[in-house]
Amino acid sequence: MKTQKSQPPLNREQVRATKLAKMGAELRQLREQQQIPLEQIAAKTMIRKSLLQAIEEGRIEKLPEPVYIQGFLLRFAEALGLDGVAFAKQFPVGSKWRSLQFSWWRYLPLPQIRPIHLYLFYIVLIVCSVKVLSGVMNTTAMRSQNPTTVQVNESDPGNGKTPAQPASATADASVSSPGNPNKPVRVGLTFQDASWVQIIADGKTEFEGTLPEGTQRTWEANQQLVVRAGNAGGVLFAVNDGQAKRMGAPGAVEEVVVPAEE
Numbered sequence: 001m002k003t004q005k006s007q008p009p010l011n012r013e014q015v016r017a018t019k020l021a022k023m024g025a026e027l028r029q030l031r032e033q034q035q036i037p038l039e040q041i042a043a044k045t046m047i048r049k050s051l052l053q054a055i056e057e058g059r060i061e062k063l064p065e066p067v068y069i070q071g072f073l074l075r076f077a078e079a080l081g082l083d084g085v086a087f088a089k090q091f092p093v094g095s096k097w098r099s100l101q102f103s104w105w106r107y108l109p110l111p112q113i114r115p116i117h118l119y120l121f122y123i124v125l126i127v128c129s130v131k132v133l134s135g136v137m138n139t140t141a142m143r144s145q146n147p148t149t150v151q152v153n154e155s156d157p158g159n160g161k162t163p164a165q166p167a168s169a170t171a172d173a174s175v176s177s178p179g180n181p182n183k184p185v186r187v188g189l190t191f192q193d194a195s196w197v198q199i200i201a202d203g204k205t206e207f208e209g210t211l212p213e214g215t216q217r218t219w220e221a222n223q224q225l226v227v228r229a230g231n232a233g234g235v236l237f238a239v240n241d242g243q244a245k246r247m248g249a250p251g252a253v254e255e256v257v258v259p260a261e262e
Helices: 014-035 038-045 049-057 067-077 085-087 115-145 166-175
Strands: 185-191 197-203 204-211 218-220 224-229 235-239 253-259
Touching: 014 049, 014 067, 038 049, 038 067, 038 185, 049 067, 067 085, 067 197, 185 224, 185 253, 197 218, 204 218, 218 224
Parallel strands: none
Antiparallel strands: 185 218, 185 235, 197 204, 197 224, 224 253
16 A cells, blocks of 8 residues: 655745735735726835736745735735735744845835925925924923922822922923823834834824834824834834833734823
């Protein structure tokens, strides 16, 4: 009696290729059912049409590193009304990365820059610079006038008096006290590895793109901040200048919702 030889297990690249072919076919079928042209998806997701075609056809050799493929799948799925985070998590990325041997910006569409765009950019830059400088000057003036003033909401239940605090502790509380009802939520991100991220502040997308290793960025919102990362293991996030934490495992697509403090 002949024994049937077992087939060798698929390697990591074969598993990714098989999964991409299945997911790409699902996206293509859904897009055709909704009668949405691929050009419209490319304009909405800012992903080149050739890359979207490669995803639909499962041609993984035409696509960049797995972490970027996962980010493309996330945006492609959201453009069709799916839960992009849940859909993209189906694509295996792995926990170990090769050094990036390509320029990721080559996969982004090239915008047509006109003089009016430069003019608007300069206006926005000037306005932001004035706003930041004004905020720094106001903060410095407030600290110099009253460096130790702070409102303390906790009191000693035994005598009803507010306990005394050292000047240094009081000054720190005036800067980062979470009891301030007018303070918006603020999230700082530090990138220890390149990762695609999307930032949604109060329901509006403030940023979407890939940031390289070593980048540090901060975003604020009045009500809620939503942070999505395509390579959660390479991103550290800190809420309101608190202790930085890693968003998740390397290569994982994670979403963190940070509401404003009440």
